Amino acid sequence: xxxxxxxxxxxxxxxxxxxxxxxxxxxxxxxxxxxxxxxxxxxxxxxxxxxxxxxxxxxxxxxxxxxxxxxxxxxxxxxxxxxxxxxxxxxxxxxxxxxxxxxxxxxxxxxxxxxxxxxxxxxxxxxxxxxxxxxxxxxxxxxxxxxxxxxxxxxxxxxxxxxxxxxxxxxxxxxxxxxxxxxxxxxxxxxxxxxxxxxxxxxxxxxxxxxxxxxxxxxxxxxxxxxxxxxxxxxxxxxxxxxxxxxxxxxxxxxxxxxxxxxxxxxxxxxxxxxxxxxxxxxxxxxxxxxxxxxxxxxxxxxxxxxxxxxxxxxxxxxxxxxxxxxxxxxxxxxxxxxxxxxxxxxxxxxxxxxxxxxxxxxxxxxxxxxxxxxxxxxxxxxxxxxxxxxxxxxxxxxxxxxxxxxxxxxxxxxxxx
Numbered sequence: 398x399x400x401x402x403x404x405x406x407x408x409x410x411x412x413x414x415x416x417x418x419x420x421x422x423x424x425x426x427x428x429x430x431x432x433x434x435x436x437x438x439x440x441x442x443x444x445x446x447x448x449x450x451x452x453x454x455x456x457x458x459x460x461x462x463x464x465x466x467x468x469x470x471x472x473x474x475x476x477x478x479x480x481x482x483x484x485x486x487x488x489x490x491x492x493x494x495x496x497x498x499x500x501x502x503x504x505x506x507x508x509x510x511x512x513x514x515x516x517x518x519x520x521x522x523x524x525x526x527x528x529x530x531x532x533x534x535x536x537x538x539x540x541x542x543x544x545x546x547x548x549x550x551x552x553x554x555x556x557x558x559x560x561x562x563x564x565x566x567x568x569x570x571x572x573x574x575x576x577x578x579x580x581x582x583x584x585x586x587x588x589x590x591x592x593x594x595x596x597x598x599x600x601x602x603x604x605x606x607x608x609x610x611x612x613x614x615x616x617x618x619x620x621x622x623x624x625x626x627x628x629x630x631x632x633x634x635x636x637x638x639x640x641x642x643x644x645x646x647x648x649x650x651x652x653x654x655x656x657x658x659x660x661x662x663x664x665x666x667x668x669x670x671x672x673x674x675x676x677x678x679x680x681x682x683x684x685x686x687x688x689x690x691x692x693x694x695x696x697x698x699x700x701x702x703x704x705x706x707x708x709x710x711x712x713x714x715x716x717x718x719x720x721x722x723x724x725x726x727x728x729x730x731x732x733x734x735x736x737x738x739x740x741x742x743x744x745x746x747x748x749x750x751x752x753x754x755x756x757x758x759x760x761x762x763x764x765x766x767x768x769x770x771x772x773x774x775x776x777x778x779x780x781x782x783x784x785x786x787x788x789x790x791x792x793x794x795x796x797x798x799x800x801x802x803x804x805x806x807x808x809x810x811x812x813x814x815x
Contacts, residue, residue: 399664400702405742405763405813408663410797412656412704412811413746417799419655420748420806422446422453422583425646431579433460436510439576440464440479441500441569443525444518444595445472445486445749446583446647449803451479451516454581465503466516467496467524472749472801487754488541489526494534497527497564504569507576515569515578519585519749519805521595522555527564529631531623537561540624548714549616550675551586555596557618560609560628566592567601570638577640583647585749585807587673587709591643600643603635649673649708649806652748656706656811665813666703674709674808678723679730679781681711685812686734689741692814701740705812713753719785722753724808725760729786731812733777737767743812746797749805753787758799759809760790769793 400408440451441464448468455462455477464479469486484493507513528537540561544554559566570578578599586593592600606629613620649672660667670688674681688705691697699705711723721729724745735741746752746759770777770793780789790796 403663406761408665408813409742409744409761409811411663412659413744413809415659416652416656416809417748417802417804420583420647420652420804422450422646422804426454426457426581429581429644430457431512431642434510434512434577436508438462438512438514439503439507440514440516441466441503442516443467443521444583444805445469445520446518446804447516447521448472448474448481450518450581450583451481452476454514454516455479465496465500467493467500469520469524472803474803484524486520486523487545488538489523489534491534493524493526497525500525501527501564501569501572504572507573509575511576513573513576513578515580515599517580517595517598518583519594519807521598522558522565525564525595525598527562529561529563529627531627531630532561543618546715547616547618548677548712550712551710552593553612553616555593556609557613558596559602560604560606560631561624562596565596565598566604566633567597567599567635568633569598570601570641571633574638579642580644582643582645583804583806584645584649585710585805587675589645589648599641601635601637604632606632647804647806652806652809653706653708660704664702666699668699668703668705670705670707672708674707674711676711678711678713678727682727682730683734686731689735689812689814690738693738693740701814703814707810708806708808710807713784715784717783717785719780719783720755720788721784721786722747722755724752725786725790726784727810728760728762729777729781729789732762732766733781737764739764740815741812743810744797745808745810748802748807748809750799750802755787756798757787757796759797760786760795761797762795766793766795
C-alpha cells in the first residue's frame with residue numbers, strides 16, 4: 398500500500414498509530430533488568446503510563462514482586478501482583494495524596510536486601526502529590542491551577558512543584574536508601590531530562606529557592622509569604638545516592654522515528670523537525686505553517702510528497718473559556734495560517750490520548766477545513782480567541798479519539814504535503 402491509494406486522513410492517522418506503538422512499554426524492560434534481590438522486589442511509581450508499565454514489568458520480570466502504582470482516573474489496567482490506584486490529573490486530589498503517603502511508606506520500609514523498582518511517566522507530578530511541611534492539599538491544588546493557566550513550560554512548572562513537595566526532586570530516592578533502586582522512565586518532556594519527568598522523585602537535585610521564586614514571579618504566579626517560607630525551608634542537598642540506576646524506555650524521538658519509518662513505507666519523504674518543540678501552541682503553528690508553505694511552493698526543506706514530523710510540549714496561555722488543549726489549539730492556529738492551501742493536511746495529538754481535559758487525543762484537518770467551517774457559519778478566529786479548538790473540530794467531525802493509551806511521550810504532530 399502506498400500514499401497514492403490512501404486519503405490524507407488515513408496517512409496522518411497511520412503515522413500517529415506508528416508513533417504511538419513505539420511509545421508503549423511492552424518489551425522495553427528486557428534489556429535493562431537488574432539481578433533479582435535477596436529480599437523483596439517492591440514496585441512503586443506514578444504517571445499516566447505507570448499502570449501499563451507495571452503490567453509490562455510483571456510480564457518481563459518473572460520473579461515475585463509487590464507494590465503500588467498511582468495513575469490517572471481511567472488509566473488503570475489489570476496486574477497480577479502490583480496494586481493500581483487512580484487519582485486526579487492535572488489538579489491533584491485526596492486519592493493522590495493518600496497514594497503518595499503509601500508509596501513513601503513502602504520506600505521507607507525497604508531494607509538493604511530489597512530492590513525498589515520505580516516506574517515514572519508524565520503526569521506523576523500531579524498524581525504523586527505530597528505537600529511539603531506547612532502546606533495543605535488545597536494549597537497544592539491552587540498552585541497547580543495557577544501553573545496550568547500561566548503558560549509556563551513543563552520545566553518551569555516542575556521546578557516549582559519540586560520546591561513545594563515532600564516527595565519530588567529526589568526526596569523519594571532518599572527515602573528508598575539504603576535499598577537498591579532502579580528507575581524506569583517514559584519521557585514526556587522536551588530534552589528527556591530525568592529530573593523533569595514527573596518532577597524527578599528518584600533523581601537527586603539540589604534545591605534552588607531563589608531560582609524557583611524568580612521563575613514564579615516571571616510567569617505571573619503569586620508568591621505569598623507562606624509559599625516563600627515553605628520554599629526556603631524545603632531544601633535538599635541533591636547528593637547522588639549509591640546503588641541507583643535510571644533507564645529511559647520510551648521517548649518522543651522513538652515515536653517520531655517510528656512514524657518516519659512508516660512514512661518511508663508509504664512512499665512519503667519524512668523530515669523530523671524536532672522532538673523538543675516548546676512555546677505557545679498558536680505561535681508555533683505560525684512557524685510550522687511557514688515551513689509547510691515553503692515546502693509546497695519550493696520543495697524545501699523537502700519535496701512533496703513529504704511529511705513534517707515534530708514532538709515536544711507546547712503550552713497554552715488560557716484567556717478564553719473554551720474546551721481546548723494544546724494540540725487542537727496548535728492545529729486550529731495552523732489551519733488559519735495555511736488559509737486552506739491545497740495539498741496540505743495535518744494531525745496533532747497528545748500521545749496519552751487526552752488533549753487537555755477533554756475526551757480527544759487531538760484532531761486532524763485537510764485543505765477543505767476552512768471552506769467547510771464557512772459553510773456551517775463557524776469562524777475559526779473566534780474559536781481560537783476563546784481557546785476552543787475542541788468545539789471547532791468537533792463540529793466538523795475532525796477529532797481524533799483514542800481513549801487513554803496508557804503511555805505518554807507528549808505531543809505528536811505531522812504535516813503532510815502532497
